Amino acid sequence: MHLLGPGFDADALHALARRLKTAAEGGMPLEPELARQVQALHRALIQGDLQAVLERLREASDGGPVLLRFMLQDADLQGFPWEALCEPGRDFEFLGNSASLLPVRGVRSPEPWQPREVRGAVRLLAIAPLHPHSLSRLQGTLHESLASGEIEWLEPLTGPRSRKAALFERLRRQPEPHILHFIGHGGLHEGRPVLRLADEEDEESWVSVELLAQQLHGAWGQGPLRLIVLEACEGASPGALASAAELLARTAADAVVAYLWPVRMDVALRCSRAFYRALTRAAREEGDVALSLNEARRSVLAELEGSAEAFSPVLYLRGRDPVLFDFKARKVSPPPLAATTRTEVSPPPAALGRLLEQPFTLLLGNRWEEEAPDFRGLRERLQGELTQKELPVPYELPLSTLAQHFALRIGQEELDYEFQEVFGQAHFMPPLVRLLARRLGPGVHITLLRLPVLEQAIAEQHPRLTLYVIQPSSNADGHAVMMRREAGAVRWERLRQVPSGLEPERDVVVLRLCSGYLPAHLFSRPLLTEDDYLLGVRGLSSLLPFELVEPIQSALSLHPLLLVGMSMLDWSHRMLLYQLFGKRTLMRGSMAVLDPSGREQELWEEGRGLPGKTGVRACESTDEALEDWLEALAAEGRG
Incomplete structure (x- = not known):
């Protein structure tokens, strides 16, 4: 039997475990008092006969790590985070990351073991x-x-x-x-x-x-x-x-x-x-x-x-x-x-390679949302509720039209409720977005997705860049929602005022034009209905705080655009492009990667429906082909 001493009875261990759990749930490091407690518990555990045994085992292991098995019968002791114990006098020498001790929970079993x-x-x-x-x-x-x-x-x-x-x-x-x-x-x-x-x-x-x-x-x-x-x-x-x-x-x-x-x-x-x-x-x-x-x-x-x-x-x-x-x-x-697939990949368009060799702005459309199971579920819920109330609507309506029927006949609050029911716990990450995020650098990037996919992918791929997320206000007061994740951190903080240190040349700024869910699961009403697009989409000068209008518009005018997941035949996409760029043509070198099923390449290259009526280079590609192109360019050391 090994006694921990009077300072570590069952109640003390329960309290310590709760504090460690709270720190973990908040994504926080151990505060000084908590650090002292886990060091004291380490001292109480590894002392006396146990310490002597460990020393002999270390000698026998010839410098290799020693397995520390906790053979615990008590349920509370099994549930305690022994891995958080820290060697006294050290800040980060926890059992859980030790190079000399490997903590495990031992299990008694008659079953044989073999590698x-x-x-x-x-x-x-x-x-x-x-x-x-x-x-x-x-x-x-x-x-x-x-x-x-x-x-x-x-x-x-x-x-x-x-x-x-x-x-x-x-x-x-x-x-x-x-x-x-x-x-x-x-x-x-x-x-x-x-x-x-x-x-x-x-x-x-x-x-x-x-x-x-x-x-x-x-x-x-x-x-x-x-x-x-x-x-x-x-x-x-x-x-x-x-x-x-x-x-x-x-x-x-x-x-x-x-x-x-x-x-x-x-x-x-x-x-x-x-x-x-x-x-x-x-x-x-x-x-x-x-x-x-x-x-x-x-x-x-x-x-x-x-x-x-x-x-x-x-x-x-x-x-x-x-x-x-x-x-x-x-x-x-x-x-x-994988090797066979790579040899069959056609070379990426030269224009795409040139675009990825320089700083660019990504404009990410919401094409994937219509294809995702969650959005199909939302469509089915809205359609089913209208039919149940004997208010049928034709099938295959655009989602914005279907949502408009629902909001007018059943109510906007009920529409918000349905959206949150479907997307409150959704996890949506097209593999292509992660590959695109890997190639993004400082600057302003734009997403029309109503889930925080792009910003999460950028945070995952570029943990050392400070990342700002700005969701323009749907009101004329310009009270945009702003969040920040500092370089090297994982927590998102809500900003109550315009940050003085925001520099698009150094930081990443993501504009969320269609609202919805922000990082940290913060909800705001998304653009879903036709009226949302008609009344809620205005120029950047009226959507953003005035302090941010000039730096963001300047950043958007500096770099060519890569447009992915967009459609010229989607009227909401055309509206958003005009609100972003007015009558100005898109930057020279911009390029659109289009879904082959839409057969829109000619429309984009001739500029029909684009700001300034000036076309951009366009190519058709499936997601899989674009993923292969991006991987091929990375293998060549480009982009």
């Missing part, structure tokens, strides 16, 4: 029952590991494929994964851990973690599965029998990574990128899950300025050795399909 020999790519199967857009974001953040052949992305399970029967059927088929990554909701039902799967006939569907563990063991117990990652709200929250993570580690896999507290999507992606990169790196002879998670926490601490969010991911380990994969006989090469 899995992997001769090629580590196969990853992702499951996202209710968040399909999270899959594209995860796949995007693992791009380097996928392109190098270190990880193979198996066909993911989402929507109907992630219902209970379909999931259990997938467990009977090849290829078998080495890693299972679950993105979704977890909870407790009558004290027992459960995970939410895809709904069945509009009814919530939950699966017992104990049952899932048995199914996994029966299907892949003798196979390659070694690791499960639970990106779920309560994935590591102890329950009546055991936490979901402990149950899965006891029966289904050698190791489970889960989160003590809910984390933001961008934090989970940062952690996943660093974790999988460390675990599957081709240069290593073995995949050490504990060492990799410590490296991931270290990366989060460094990128997020010491945020306590780094202590949310924890590791449950079945055996005495954290090495899950044996890579000694491994040969890694890029996937053949």
